[in-house]
Amino acid sequence: MERFETDKQCLERELFEELGLETEATTLITENTHDYDGFSVTLVLYCTDIVQGVPTPSVHDRTEWIYPADLLNWNLAPADIPLAKAVINELQASRA
Secondary structure, eight states, X not given: OOTTOOHHHHHHHHHHHHHOOEXXXXXXXXXXXXXXXXXXXXXXXXXXXXXXXXXXXXXXXXXXXXXXXXXXXXXXXXXXXXXXXXXXXXXXXXXX
């Protein structure tokens, strides 16, 4: 995060810089703090709308759309797993 930047602003900026997407972070879904050897990381998950653009990677080799139910089939970092589970649970709850 940049100095004086909110977590929503940071997410929107990063999505623009890395994928060329203009977005709006809306609803906070969850956050997770994970302890690694020697440091901790806190990840914050928002529902985010694409306002304009098509994902065009600038710092990554490629992007891929996947079904949310398949998230846990990917090699995720330990800090990401609770967030992936929250996405799956959130989508299941919205369909109920």
